[in-house]
């Protein structure tokens with residue numbers, strides 16, 4: 254037993270084997286485990302003035318008893334005890350339910366302290382905690398832990414108190430004094446005391462500030478160490494591309510690249526040339542022009558004698574990419590092949606043979622690219638479009654199809670900075686933060702559901718002008734079947750309404766891949782003017798003549814998704830419109846609709862989304878790559894996150910970090926993780 258903190262909880266008074274088991278259920282075995290189990294909130298027992306207390310708020314007051322307590326039995330084991338209390342200037346009632354035994358303890362003329370919910374209208378406190386006499390020994394802040402099983406809050410607090418006293422003085426502080434002094438952070442003992450049993454609000458705040466910083470600093474140290482290790486390991490190819498050829502391609506494009514596109518092309522190409530393996534995220538709002546950036550970089554790798562791969566989440570998107578890249582690259586001699594789930598067996602065999610022989614320079618496709626029998630001759634660059642659509646595993650497999658190929662992930666989901674440097678902390682990030690010139694702002698309106706018929710009139714006008722439209726059906730999370738049914742219903746309605754003059758198409762997840770393709774193709778060739786669809790069209794589809802989008806039950810979508818959907822229009826020269834039909838019930842829902850009408854900026858919406866829904870929901874279920882922080886909160890602690898990032902970088906590059914004694918704690922955490930080998934496990 255090296256130190257007190259490794260001592261088992263059974264060394265505490267009152268902890269027998271039963272309690273020890275219950276604690277173990279909570280992941281608590283040693284005293285250190287115990288003291289590192291933080292409360293999720295504190296009960297506030299500070300005395301408050303009732304004049305400043307809101308209705309239904311919990312409040313603690315002292316008051317003089319002004320009447321005999323009256324007791325009323327309401328049935329078996331049920332009672333109500335009531336007394337008049339003068340609390341400051343307020344003559345109020347204190348009501349105790351099912352605490353009949355207190356009757357004898359409440360003596361007229363004496364002072365008592367009560368805590369409970371304040372009913373402002375009726376001037377009544379519904380008492381949950383009582384003590385005779387003025388407030389004295391009661392702690393101002395009582396910790397509340399997330400417990401399960403048989404242990405009560407009270408017992409747990411008792412163990413915590415004991416454990417803190419035991420370990421006091423034995424704890425090693427991983428945060429060196431120099432850092433603590435810089436930010437005026439409490440040392441470990443004071444911080445632990447403050448996180449569990451704060452003396453006052455300040456104490457609690459400082460304690461939290463310390464643990465937030467510590468947690469984020471350690472996280473950033475790991476991320477930066479991984480990044481550094483990967484670069485130093487020097488595995489990867491130095492892709493010596495032909496600059497002149499790349500320039501020629503750029504000059505041959507039908508438009509000039511935006512400055513942001515030029516900048517990210519440079520960032521990526523510089524990475525290609527370096528001998529380490531590129532691991533980069535490219536973020537750019539919908540329509541910012543990521544495809545052409547991908548094409549240029551893939552071409553660069555090809556001019557250096559490598560093969561490239563571009564993976565998209567849907568067949569439609571893969572096809573669309575193949576067709577764009579075909580326009581740009583085939584004329585300059587690049588051999589492109591498409592591989593998807595619906596590629597016929599024979600054609601597939603031919604592709605695979607040619608790929609392995611090196612006759613194909615660029616393979617574009619879906620998940621089909623990561624099947625075991627797909628092998629490249631010399632894969633140098635892998636690009637994944639809409640990376641959030643792929644799981645971590647799929648991305649890894651594709652990467653392993655070559656000898657340490659450079660990897661670029663593209664995403665149209667603008668990710669708030671705090672999430673980006675956390676979820677992708679070990680990656681480099683490039684951002685296209687500028688739209689191609691001449692793009693018109695998509696006009697967005699929010700209307701009530703019952704306005705649909707009026708809206709159809711407007712839609713007809715748009716169609717009469719030769720434009721096309723999307724109608725997006727409500728999303729029904731629980732049931733794909735209902736989703737489809739919904740789309741079919743809306744389709745039937747639209748076909749009745751518009752079918753005489755226009756062709757209406759239907760698109761949903763249950764269609765066969767070839768049916769989907771057919772509908773999409775008809776839509777993009779203008780044979781279908783109105784496309785009724787579920788969110789299948791969310792990703793990447795490009796039909797510049799489509800200028801009108803109606804989103805039904807829009808309140809069911811998150812901001813990020815609404816923005817993605819909206820990005821399907823506004824892709825051509827004509828003014829585009831997006832109409833949100835929604836009757837949101839919650840304030841949050843209303844706020845989302847308003848945000849959509851106010852801004853077209855995906856990053857601003859992403860920040861808003863994060864604020865409204867929190868980081869857990871931001872990326873959708875699981876696979877987020879977001880670590881779980883114990884104390885830190887990515888919405889509110891972004892300043893600490895930035896500070897920790899900057900500090901981690903400079904620490905890793907300093908000699909003192911690797912040598913000085915006070916850094917030992919932090920250093921050991923790094924050494925014991927796999928970060929120094931360039932591996933991320935969190």
Ligand code: ADP
Nearest residue numbers: 508509510511538539540541542543544545689
């Ligand atoms: P996303 O970033 O959403 O994938 P795309 O790559 O599909 O966007 O590009 C959207 C549209 O903008 C396409 O029609 C594309 O040809 C066009 N585009 C891309 N870059 C430029 C540019 N620099 N100038 C004009 N149009 C551009």
Ligand code: MG
Nearest residue numbers: 543544665793
């Ligand atoms: Mg795209």
